Amino acid sequence: xxxxxxxxxxxxxxxxxxxxxxxxxxxxxxxxxxxxxxxxxxxxxxxxxxxxxxxxxxxxxxxxxxxxxxxxxxxxxxxxxxxxxxxxxxxxxxxxxxxxxxxxxxxxxxxxxxxxxxxxxxxxxxxxxxxxxxxxxxxxxxxxxxxxxxxxxxxxxxxxxxxxxxxxxxxxxxxxxxxxxxxxxxxxxxxxxxxxxxxxxxxxxxxxxxxxxxxxxxxxxxxxxxxxxxxxxxxxxxxxxxxxxxxxxxxxxxxxxxxxxxxxxxxxxxxxxxxxxxxxxxxxxxxxxxxxxxxxxxxxxxxxxxxxxxxxxxxxxxxxxxxxxxxxxxxxxxxx
Numbered sequence: 001x002x003x004x005x006x007x008x009x010x011x012x013x014x015x016x017x018x019x020x021x022x023x024x025x026x027x028x029x030x031x032x033x034x035x036x037x038x039x040x041x042x043x044x045x046x047x048x049x050x051x052x053x054x055x056x057x058x059x060x061x062x063x064x065x066x067x068x069x070x071x072x073x074x075x076x077x078x079x080x081x082x083x084x085x086x087x088x089x090x091x092x093x094x095x096x097x098x099x100x101x102x103x104x105x106x107x108x109x110x111x112x113x114x115x116x117x118x119x120x121x122x123x124x125x126x127x128x129x130x131x132x133x134x135x136x137x138x139x140x141x142x143x144x145x146x147x148x149x150x151x152x153x154x155x156x157x158x159x160x161x162x163x164x165x166x167x168x169x170x171x172x173x174x175x176x177x178x179x180x181x182x183x184x185x186x187x188x189x190x191x192x193x194x195x196x197x198x199x200x201x202x203x204x205x206x207x208x209x210x211x212x213x214x215x216x217x218x219x220x221x222x223x224x225x226x227x228x229x230x231x232x233x234x235x236x237x238x239x240x241x242x243x244x245x246x247x248x249x250x251x252x253x254x255x256x257x258x259x260x261x262x263x264x265x266x267x268x269x270x271x272x273x274x275x276x277x278x279x280x281x282x283x284x285x286x287x288x289x290x291x292x293x294x295x296x297x298x299x300x301x302x303x304x305x306x307x308x309x310x311x312x313x314x315x316x317x318x319x320x321x322x323x324x325x326x327x328x329x330x331x332x333x334x335x336x
Contacts, residue, residue, distance in 0.1 A: 028051070
């Protein structure tokens with residue numbers, strides 16, 4: 001279909017959040033050239049999303065966890081960049097605890113004529129399409145914003161997460177392995193390292209070839225978790241290569257972090273070690289075979305905390321290694 005307009009999609013959070021925006025991006029891209037406005041921690045995922053034509057990267061002071069000072073010159077730079085992109089429509093995608101209105105104000109100053117967002121607050125003239133929040137998976141919430149603005153997924157696209165074809169990593173890891181991804185930007189969302197190390201050891205003892213993955217800042221963690229039982233790829237691969245490693249795996253064991261959504265995007269089953277600090281209905285692996293482990297009624301439920309507030313991290317550290325092995329075996333058999 002010929003593209004006849006320009007749209008801006010904003011998701012200013014991390015890689016996982018950007019991956020979950022994928023269906024909304026593809027809906028806009030079906031008819032419009034899409035500029036994606038993301039934060040630095042979401043740029044790697046943004047470069048893997050089908051449908052993105054142009055990318056603007058901005059460290060937003062009311063979104064990121066380590067916010068910079070709010071400076072007029074920085075805001076003016078963003079307004080100018082959006083004005084040059086000339087979008088007729090903007091989709092502001094946020095989590096339930098974030099307001100779209102500060103960004104909507106900047107987009108109005110940039111001359112964007114139509115803006116859509118989920119917003120519980122009175123928006124005045126800042127939004128043209130104001131949606132109520134609903135307790136749905138994040139990809140569906142985001143797609144709802146796109147639909148309200150007049151976009152829809154192209155024929156044949158059923159709304160799963162997608163990424164561009166990952167690179168061939170067969171020479172690095174082969175295939176048929178189990179990936180364990182032990183890290184997350186919020187420590188509350190993954191088991192303690194010693195517990196994950198026990199899971200890796202149990203998987204290896206049960207005959208699984210285990211690959212441990214993590215980013216450049218997680219090399220100490222991945223080395224501790226892998227021990228002598230697994231191949232440690234911590235800090236050795238790019239985000240795109242991680243997609244390849246996940247795509248070649250039989251099962252991925254991971255907390256609530258970007259690697260879970262990347263596994264979903266490449267269609268690999270997930271054993272999700274899910275802390276209830278945010279609701280699973282919104283952030284569990286989307287439209288991919290998965291098993292959800294972890295006490296969803298733990299005292300930390302709904303707190304959105306980054307560090308576990310309960311001694312002993314009971315929601316995840318009480319998961320037995322044998323329980324994870326059983327889940328991996330079950331999912332591997334089902335996928336065979």
